Each structure stands twice: as C-alpha cells, then as structure tokens.
Amino acid sequence: MAFVTELPYRVALSDGDVHKEKQTWETNYTPIYVMTTIFAIIFFIGPFAIKKGENKWIIKTCMMLASFFLWLFWVTVYIAGMNPLVGPQLRNTTLAWMAHTWV
Amino acid sequence: MGSLFRSEEMTLCQLFLQSEAAYACVSELGELGLVQFRDLNPDVNAFQRKFVNEVRRCDEMERKLRYLEKEIRRDGIPMLEIPGECPEAPQPREMIDLEATFEKLENELREVNQNAEALKRNYLELTELKHILRKTQVFFDEHEGGANTTESMTRALISDDPNRHMGHVQLGLRDKQESLEFLPCFVAGVILRERIPAFERMLWRACRGNVFLRQAEIDTPLEDPSSSDQVYKSVFIIFFQGDQLKTRVKKICEGFRATLYPCPESPADRREMAMGVMTRIEDLNTVLGQTQDHRHRVLVAAAKNIKNWFVKVRKIKAIYHTLNLFNLDVTQKCLIAECWVPALDMETIQLALRRGTERSGSSVPPILNRMETIEDPPTYNRTNKFTSAFQHLIYAYGVATYREVNPAPYTVITFPFLFAVMFGDLGHGAIMAAFGFWMCYKEKPLQAKKIDSEIWNIFFGGRYIILLMGLFSMYTGLIYNDIFSKSLNIFGSSWRNNYDGSTLQSNQLLQLNPDSKDYLQYPYPFGIDPVWQLAEANKIIFMNGYKMKISIIIGVFHMLFGVCLSLWNHLYFKRRISIYVEFIPQILFLSLLFFYMVLLMFIKWTTYGATPGHFGSQDPEIVKTSAFCAPSILITFINMMLFKHDKNTRPQCDDFMFSGQMFIQKLFVIVALLCVPIMLFGKPYFIMREQKQRARQGHQPVEGNAENGTAGGAPVPASGHHDEEITEVFIHQAIHTIEFVLGSVSHTASYLRLWALSLAHAQLAEVAWNMLLRKGLMSNDYQGGIFLYVVFAGWAAISVSILVLMEGLSAFLHTLRLHWYGHTPNQYISSIQIQIQNHLFQLRCQHNTFLECQNINNNVNSTTASKKSHSPEKNRRNKHSRLFFVFSQFFIFF
Numbered sequence: 003m004a005f006v007t008e009l010p011y012r013v014a015l016s017d018g019d020v021h022k023e024k025q026t027w028e029t030n031y032t033p034i035y036v037m038t039t040i041f042a043i044i045f046f047i048g049p050f051a052i053k054k055g056e057n058k059w060i061i062k063t064c065m066m067l068a069s070f071f072l073w074l075f076w077v078t079v080y081i082a083g084m085n086p087l088v089g090p091q092l093r094n095t096t097l098a099w100m101a102h103t104w105v
Numbered sequence: 106m107g108s109l110f111r112s113e114e115m116t117l118c119q120l121f122l123q124s125e126a127a128y129a130c131v132s133e134l135g136e137l138g139l140v141q142f143r144d145l146n147p148d149v150n151a152f153q154r155k156f157v158n159e160v161r162r163c164d165e166m167e168r169k170l171r172y173l174e175k176e177i178r179r180d181g182i183p184m185l186e187i188p189g190e191c192p193e194a195p196q197p198r199e200m201i202d203l204e205a206t207f208e209k210l211e212n213e214l215r216e217v218n219q220n221a222e223a224l225k226r227n228y229l230e231l232t233e234l235k236h237i238l239r240k241t242q243v244f245f246d247e248h249e250g251g252a253n254t255t256e257s258m259t260r261a262l263i264s265d266d267p268n269r270h271m272g273h274v275q276l277g278l279r280d281k282q283e284s285l286e287f288l289p290c291f292v293a294g295v296i297l298r299e300r301i302p303a304f305e306r307m308l309w310r311a312c313r314g315n316v317f318l319r320q321a322e323i324d325t326p327l328e329d330p331s332s333s334d335q336v337y338k339s340v341f342i343i344f345f346q347g348d349q350l351k352t353r354v355k356k357i358c359e360g361f362r363a364t365l366y367p368c369p370e371s372p373a374d375r376r377e378m379a380m381g382v383m384t385r386i387e388d389l390n391t392v393l394g395q396t397q398d399h400r401h402r403v404l405v406a407a408a409k410n411i412k413n414w415f416v417k418v419r420k421i422k423a424i425y426h427t428l429n430l431f432n433l434d435v436t437q438k439c440l441i442a443e444c445w446v447p448a449l450d451m452e453t454i455q456l457a458l459r460r461g462t463e464r465s466g467s468s469v470p471p472i473l474n475r476m477e478t479i480e481d482p483p484t485y486n487r488t489n490k491f492t493s494a495f496q497h498l499i500y501a502y503g504v505a506t507y508r509e510v511n512p513a514p515y516t517v518i519t520f521p522f523l524f525a526v527m528f529g530d531l532g533h534g535a536i537m538a539a540f541g542f543w544m545c546y547k548e549k550p551l552q553a554k555k556i557d558s559e560i561w562n563i564f565f566g567g568r569y570i571i572l573l574m575g576l577f578s579m580y581t582g583l584i585y586n587d588i589f590s591k592s593l594n595i596f597g598s599s600w601r602n603n604y605d606g607s608t609l610q611s612n613q614l615l616q617l618n619p620d621s622k623d624y625l626q627y628p629y630p631f632g633i634d635p636v637w638q639l640a641e642a643n644k645i646i647f648m649n650g651y652k653m654k655i656s657i658i659i660g661v662f663h664m665l666f667g668v669c670l671s672l673w674n675h676l677y678f679k680r681r682i683s684i685y686v687e688f689i690p691q692i693l694f695l696s697l698l699f700f701y702m703v704l705l706m707f708i709k710w711t712t713y714g715a716t717p718g719h720f721g722s723q724d725p726e727i728v729k730t731s732a733f734c735a736p737s738i739l740i741t742f743i744n745m746m747l748f749k750h751d752k753n754t755r756p757q758c759d760d761f762m763f764s765g766q767m768f769i770q771k772l773f774v775i776v777a778l779l780c781v782p783i784m785l786f787g788k789p790y791f792i793m794r795e796q797k798q799r800a801r802q803g804h805q806p807v808e809g810n811a812e813n814g815t816a817g818g819a820p821v822p823a824s825g826h827h828d829e830e831i832t833e834v835f836i837h838q839a840i841h842t843i844e845f846v847l848g849s850v851s852h853t854a855s856y857l858r859l860w861a862l863s864l865a866h867a868q869l870a871e872v873a874w875n876m877l878l879r880k881g882l883m884s885n886d887y888q889g890g891i892f893l894y895v896v897f898a899g900w901a902a903i904s905v906s907i908l909v910l911m912e913g914l915s916a917f918l919h920t921l922r923l924h925w926y927g928h929t930p931n932q933y934i935s936s937i938q939i940q941i942q943n944h945l946f947q948l949r950c951q952h953n954t955f956l957e958c959q960n961i962n963n964n965v966n967s968t969t970a971s972k973k974s975h976s977p978e979k980n981r982r983n984k985h986s987r988l989f990f991v992f993s994q995f996f997i998f999f
Contacts, residue, residue, distance in 0.1 A: 033630035059108045060492065060514050067518040072580060074662065075526070076631070078655050079584055081707060083599075083628030085714020087732035088647060089617030090600065090640035094609040100636070101602040104594075 034080060041073035109492060109514045111677070112507060113447045115482035120442040121472040123462075127431070127440045130461030130471055131424050132194040137457050141445040141483055145432040154429040162204065163422035169207040170415055173407050176214060180401060182408045186555050192413055194420035203414065210407055217400045224396060225330035228389045231382050232327060233295040233338070234366050238379045240321040240340040241293055241368055291344045291370075292354060296363035298322060298337040304361045308343065311353055317344040342368075443476070445483055482507050492517065494567050502925040510673045512928065519663060519928070520920055521573035526659060527862035527916040528574070530870060531582030532589040533909050538575025544568035574913075584632040585863070589904070590870035592638035599625040600636040614641055620715040620732065645864070652860040654706050654738075660856025660927065661699045664849065667928040668692055686787025690780035691845060697773040698746075699853050705738050708762055725757060734758035745770040784842040789834045796831075852927040858919050866912050873903050 048069070049062040092100070122130050134140050146154065177184060195203070296304060301320060308316050319342050326335035341363070343354055358365055369375050431440040446454055451473070458471045484504050488496045496513040498520065505511060528534065544551065545568050556562070564571065586592040603623055604615055617623035617636075628634065633651070637644050668691050675683045713735035716727050728734060734755060741762075744751060748771065753760045761767060881889075881896030 030627040033628075037631075057489070059110065060517070063514050064518050067515060068522075071518065071522045071659075071662075074659070075522075075581065075584060075655070078658055079632055079651070080628055080630075081710045082651050082654065083634060085710060085712075086619045086624065086628075086647075087713065087735055088643060089619050089623055090636050090647070091614055091616040091643045092602075092636070092639055093641055094604075094613055094615060096639050097602040097604060097615060098609055100598075100600075101604075104598055104601060 034077070037076055037080075038073065041069045041076075044069040045073075109486060109488065109496075109511050111510050111673075112484040112486050112505060113449065114508070115445045115485060116448050116451070117476045117478045117480070117482065118444055118446050119472075119474040119476050120444060120458075121434075121474075122431075122440045122442065123467050123469045123471070124438055124440060126462045126465040126467035126469070126471060127428060128197055128424060129465035130458050131427050132420070133457040133461040133464075134454065135194065135420070135424060135427070137450075137453065139447060139450050139454065142427055142430050143443045143445070144430045145441070145443060146430065155431075155433065156425040156428050159200075159425045160422060160429070162200070163418055163425065166204060166207050166418045167415075167422070169211045170411065170418060173207075173210060173214065173404075173411060174415075176218075177404050177408050177411065180404055182401075182404055184408045184411055186553075187412050187416065191416055194424055195417050199417075200421055203417065207414075210403070213403055214400070217396060217403065221393065221396045221400065222330050224389060224393045225328065228386065228393060229327055229330055230364070230366075231386045231389065233323075233340075233364060235379065235382045235386065236323045237293050237295060237340050237342075237366050237368055238375050238382065240323075241342055242372070242375065243321065244319050244342055245370075245372070290346070290351060291342055291368075292351075292358070292365055293340070293342045293368040294358060294363045294365040295323070295338050295340055296358075296361060298339045300361050300363075301339055301341070304341075304357070304363070307357055307361070308354065311357060312345065312350055315345065315350060316354060318342070319344075445485075447485055447487070484509075486511055486513065488513075491569050494570050495520065498570075498921065498924070501921075508677065510670050510677075512667075512670065512924075515666070515670075516924060517573070519666075520924060521570065521577040523659070523663070523859065523920045523923055524574045524916050525577035525581040526656070526859045527919060528578045528866060528912065529581035529585040529863050530587050530589065530866060530908070531579050531593075533866075533870070533904065533912075534575050534578025534580075534582045536575070536905065536909050537571060537913060538579060541568055541570075541572030541575050545572055574917075585867075586629075586633045586635055586638065587867060587870070590638070590867065590874045592633075592635035594635040596630050598634050598636045599627060599629050600634060601625065616643075621720045624715065626715070626717045645868075648867070649860070649864065652863055653857060656856045656859035657699075657853065658703050658706065659859065660853050660923075661695070661703050663856070663923070664852065664927055665692070665695055665700065668695060682791045683788065686783055686791065687841075690784045690787070694777050694780045694784075694846070695849055697777040699849065701770075701773055702738065702742050705741060705762065709735060709738060712762065728757050729759055736760075736762060745774060748774070781842065781846060784845065785838060789831070789838050792834050793831055848926070852923075856923065856927065858923070862912070862916050862919060866908065866916075869908055869912065870904075873900060873908065877903065 045066050048065045052058050052061050052065075055061070151157070174184075305318055308318055320339050321341075322339045323337065326337050328334070329336050343358075345351060345354055355365070369378060428440070431442045433439075434441050455473060458473065462470055484507055486496055492513065495516045496511075499511070499513045499516060525534070528537075544565055548568070551565060556565075582588060583593075600617055601623055602617070603621065608615065633648075637647060640647070668688070671691075672684065672688050675681070675688055713730055713732060715732070716722065716730065719727050722728070734757070740751070743749075750767070751760075877896055877900040881893035881900070884892045
C-alpha cells in the first residue's frame, strides 16, 4: 500500500482555530423539518387529493402507510447519526484523499 | 363497502331454475364467477347423480382431445392459442356436434396411424432384407476370393439347387468327398446390435461350437415401427450342418428376436432379389410419404381448434358438475340451488340469470330468493390485478373468517418495505424495479403469449410485488448509501480529516473522533454518511449497531400495527369485553416492554454524544453525556426484566439515562406482568358470567322476552354458538395468551433478520466488487480493457444471479415469515377456525390455465354443509395441536 509523501492539503492545526468558514455549533434541524414536512403532506393531505376512482380507499391506505414507514426509516437514520459515538477508522490514503477533495 | 378492508357481505340465496333454462343460467353465472354453490346432495354417490351421463360424455371427449393433443405434439405442430376472449360454453346441442367431430377425428387418426405402422413394418423388413443381401454378398465374396484350395470347390458347390431352400456353402473342409454328404446350410437375419454378444455366446454353447457366425453392422439406424425409436441392428449369417443344429439355431434366433430372411445363394438370384427389393422400397416410401402427409394435414386442421375445444369441453363439464349439486324438486320440472352470493352483486346476478333464460328461450324467469341462515358464510375478498398477488400471500397463511379485517391491503406497502430493509441496495433495487416495470408495462402482450414455464408464471404473477419491492429497495439503498457496495456523496459528508501529513505518513489506519472537529456536528441529511463505506474495520460494527436498532424499531411498529387491527375486529363483532381484556392488555404488554425499548434507543441517540464546543472536556456534567457514558440498551433491558441493578463500573457516569428511570422501569414491568393474568382469565370469566346469566334467563322464557328485551342485546344465539364447555374456553384463552406473550418476545427478536440479511447483502456486494470488478478497473493498457470487459461480465452475472435473484428470494421468504408470524396472528380473532378457501364457481380464463373451475375436484362435499356438526371436534383437535405448537415454541425460545 503506497504511502503518500506529498499531500496538497490544508494543514489543520491542533488548536483548530484556522478555518475558512465560521463554525456554528448549533444543531442543524433543517433536514428534519424539510423531510417531515414532505412526508407529512403525503400522509395528511395526500388522501384528500384522491377523490375519484373505485380504488380510493386502498390508494389512500397505501399512501399513508408508505409515507409513515419511509419517514420512520429516514428519521431513524438521521437521529442515529446526529450524535455518533464512534468515528470511522480509515486508511491514511483515504484520509489524504478526503482532505484533498472534501473541503 | 365493497373494499378490501374486510371481506364482503355474503347472502345465502335459493335459486329456482327451470330445467331447460338451467344449463344456460349456470353458464352465465359461471362466466361471472361470483357465486359459490352448495352441494345439496352430499350423500349421493358421484355415480348416481342426475347428470352423470353428460359428465361421462365430457370425459370421453376430453380423452379424445388428449389423444389428439399427444399426436399433435409428437409431430411438433404448433397449436394455435386462443385469440382474445375465451369461447363461451356451448349449448347442449352443440355438444353432440363436438362429439361427432371428435369421434371422426379420432377414428381417422387411429386408422392413419395403424396404416402407417403396417407400412413401416413392411418397410423395415424390406430394408433389413436389402442390408442382408448386401452384406452377405461380402461374406460369400470372401469365401470366393479366398486362397484356399476349396475355392474352386465352393464355386462349384454354389449352384442352383431347386430342391434345397437353404444355400450350401463349403466351409473349408479338407475332405471334399465327405463334405458332400454333410453340406452345411446357412441362415441369414438381422438382430439388435446390443444382443449380438449374448447371441454369439448362446450359439456357441448350445451348438457346442459347431456353428459359425459372421456378422456385420448396419450403419444407418432403423426405425422401429411401434415405438418410433431409431435402433442399430446388425446383419448376421450362421453356417451350420445338419437338421438338429438347424432347429437349435432357429430356436435361438427366435429367442433373441432376430428376424430371419430367406437369402438365395447364387449371386444372380441375390442381385435380382436386391433389385426387386429396391423397387418395392421405393414404392413403399411413396405410400408412406403420402400417409404421413395425410396425417399431417388432419393434425394441422385439428391443431387450429384444439385449444378452443379443450376450453369448451371443460366448460361443459364444469356446468354439468355444478348442475349435479342441484336438487330436483317434486314436480321434476325445476332445479333448486343454494348459493352464496356477495350482497353487492345481487343485481349483476339477476341480470345474468335473465340473460341465461333468454338464451335458452325459456319463458319462466328464474327466482332468486334470499335465505336467512345462521351458518358462517365464506370469505370473499374482491381483488383486482394489483392487489390479488398480495391477497394470495395472505391466503397462503390462512383465510380470515367472515367479515374479519383483511390484512392484505397493508401488505401492499409493508411487504415491499420490509423486503427493502433487507435488500437495501440502490443498484440491485434498480435492476429489480426495472424488471418489474418491464413486466407490468408489457402486461398484455406477455399475458397473451401464454408461456408455459412455471417459474415464469410465478414471476409474472408477482410483477406488481416485484416492482414495488424494487422501488422501495432503491429508497432504502439511498438511505443505506449503498449502490453496488459504493456510497454516493450527494450532500457532502459530515466527516473531515484533521490529521496532518506526518501523522498520516506514520500510521496506516487512523480513526476519526466525533468528539472533535473531525465531525461537523450535523449529520448527513439523507441517510448514512458516505464516509462509512470507506471505513476499514469498524464499518460493520457501526452498521450493526444502527441496523439492529432500526430492525427492532420497525418490528415493534409493525407488530403494534397488527394488534391495532384487531381492535377493528372487536368493534365490528361487538365484543366490547374483548377490547378490555384482550386488546388493552396486549397493547400494554407490547408498548410497556418493547415500545419502551424503542424509546430508550431514541433517548440514547439524542442524549449521548459529543458536546460541540467542548471537545475532550473533563467537566463531569459533560462527561456524563459523552460517548464514554453511553449505556448498552440490551443490558439495560435485561436488567429491567430481571429487576437487577448492576454495580456502576464507571463512577463518572450516572447509571440511569433519565431521572426516575429505575422506578418507571419497575412500574412498566409490573404492569406488563399484570396484563398476563388479565389476558389469561379475563375473557373466560366474562364468558362464564354470561353463560350463567343466560342459564338463569333461560328458565324464565315467558317473562324474558317482554321485560328483558335485551337479553344481551342481540337475540339469544341459538346458532352454532351453543355454549362451549368452560374448560374449552380456558384452554382456548391459555393458548392465545401464551402464544401472544411468547410470540411477542420471539417475534420481536426475529425482526433482527432485517439486520442480518442486509448485512449479508452488503458484504456479498462488497466481495463481488472487491474481488471482481475492482481487479478489472485497476488493470492498465489495452489488455486491461479486454480484461475489464471479461471481468465485468462475471461481476454482472454474479450480481444478478446471486445478489438480485438469490438474495431477493431469500429476503422475500423472510419477509413472508415476518408477515405470517409477526403481523397476522396478532390480528385474527380466532385463527383456529381457519376457513377453507372459498371456491367460487368461475368459468373465466385466467392466466395460463383455461379455467379456474375450483368447484369440480375435491370440495364437492364442502365443509359448509357439514360444518355445524364437525366444528367442535375440529376445533378441539386444532386446539390441542396449537397447544403443542405453542409449547414447542416455548422450548425453542429458551
């Protein structure tokens, strides 16, 4: 496995006060609001949009069930990721590449 | 309401049909497929029913058709599929025409076949003779061209002797004088090649080595006339002396089924015979060809209509079988039928009956009467092409009792969703969705093709399921961030590298710390962070923790949903007591234990973690909510159930997650445990009370009706609900409770298969990528290109066959299990009385089969007729088997 000798990256100092953008440490709740709103619209308002058709009832049920379970799945992942207890263990090459590309 | 929510309302109707109109009316009803007829002659033997002759005639016709079909298939003629709609059932008078046609066709075909066989036999004989003549020429030539001194002798000896019918050949005897007396004879014939060694041995042994056998193989195989097999034969010629040997040789030839042919000994004769044989063979060939042509023409003409005929004959048979269920009334002019009919379809049925009477030209209209009954009607769920597949998944577990809530419509979403949790891969999901989409889009052309393969029919029947499974898998694949084992970084990862160059150069593996600036303190907005796919050793550890939790969360919600459905059943059947002593304890038990565990998971996720801005702080308050102090939920739950309190090994941490936790947990467990005796004894107690009340009121029948107008609301059920024995009630309830309690634990744990299968899928995908495609992608130059081309084929084959097909089938099976055992039993009231599937009388063509005439075969003596008398015993038997099953589960669990 190759060790990279020259790394074109920013040097991160240990006291960590050199950053391009200002760090805000408030928890960002925007994704929760957005996704919950989307799924809530499908769950609560969607059924009223289906007016005609002989399969009204089953379409409504499917919409509600689907939106609930999909939202539940997403929100569980999000909340699980909000406060991770461990971080990933990565190879040094991967880390170097991360430092280079993920600015 | 005629929807899938619960099974339809059925009415028992009595149908009076005039005898002339009966056939046409039943035909119309069959096309509708909405009626289930009851057998009004259950004690009558099948051979004593009224229309048994017609059924027999139909059987004959079917036999002839099957013979025709076999012949058509043998010749490889394609049979025309029925274009468009299936043909209607023909009128009774058409039946005679059909019979005559079939009879004619069959006779013709049999005659042609017999002739062909005779001709072929002839042909075979002539061919064999031809070969004999050719080969024996060789034998005789050898003797002629031999350099022994007997050469001239043989030439002299091979003369035309009209007195002997066997040829004489000199066999190389030194003594010519004596040989004249013992002139050898020969026989020539043909035998199967395989039998030659045994034949030779037998000849040698029986004739003590005094015969001489020459044989030569026939190169081309010959056709055996009766079996149409191609067999290899050999020509043989046996030389011997004397009559005794002659008889022996002949007997042996007969025993080995060798055919003997007269072979003239002089070459001139042989040549003449050969020419004669050739001309005869040619003639025979022509005749044979013409016979085959004629046969072919007959079969082609039949092949055009044969599917049509099959359908018609089956329809006639079905109609007569149904007519056999009817009763003839006293005046012998009218047929009486009893049938179950969906209440919403009464008008449709009336119309059909009117159409039938008009078609038959009868003047008397049929009468359809509603009948009051106390029996349990059959369960009928009206499904369309989309929901029928899901309904069948549920039917495979059991059919709900009449008017119970139907679990199938929810399966439309939960089944693909649970499958997707196990399958979660965007790429494979896309493949599956594309396949499902293609099948649904090309539904009509594919259906019209009527492909015979059973596997294809299984896939095609579940096309909507496959489409939905694929779509949901794409969603879960996006959330798991897994496309062919690679992750997508759409929104920007939340992890950064903060190690400097020298650290990176000196360490191969480094871990990022969320309690630092490595983690941006807000999660990836949609799904799992893409960095985790790159993680080396702890990817699986992290994913395990996450996936196990999500499996339990989904499982608890799914099971709670199932239990909630039973509430609708209790409300509908007006069992308010059940709500208090069954539904509420069940919900409490599930929620207080397992939903609480789910809440603990959410609490752990939100309370424990890094505190932004105070990374690595030693402040005791901050340490208490750091990752160091995060408790294990499993241990917490186990301690909660066992009322144990572990010693605190980490003094900086609190041993509770929220204040009051210990007290709440103890309270929850006690309440949950209290629910068990309520479930166990509640319902039997109330039933006992009811029975005592009824017994008391039954003794005062006169005053009862007037004053106590509501002796329990509904009229006293003098129905099939005769008072059950009280022990039966207790056992019934005990089984239910044990099943529920043990089941809730066991099935909650079994939802962990959602985690297990998704782990397996992810690992398989990773192995396939790393071992195959990666090697191809990393190769260089032109050879690399070709190598990649080949490797991609291998990777794609493995992806589709193992990951999509095999994993898909596996996940399908597990999802089915989760539905059958996790969801449905919580909801069925009396899963013990699992009803026999209703058998609608349907004449419509469905899928690949001509008819779904389910009424014909076995359930003619349907249980509905004899159900009342049999149900208690059946219940008791079923209950004991259930009890055994529940206890075995108990042991398996521990």
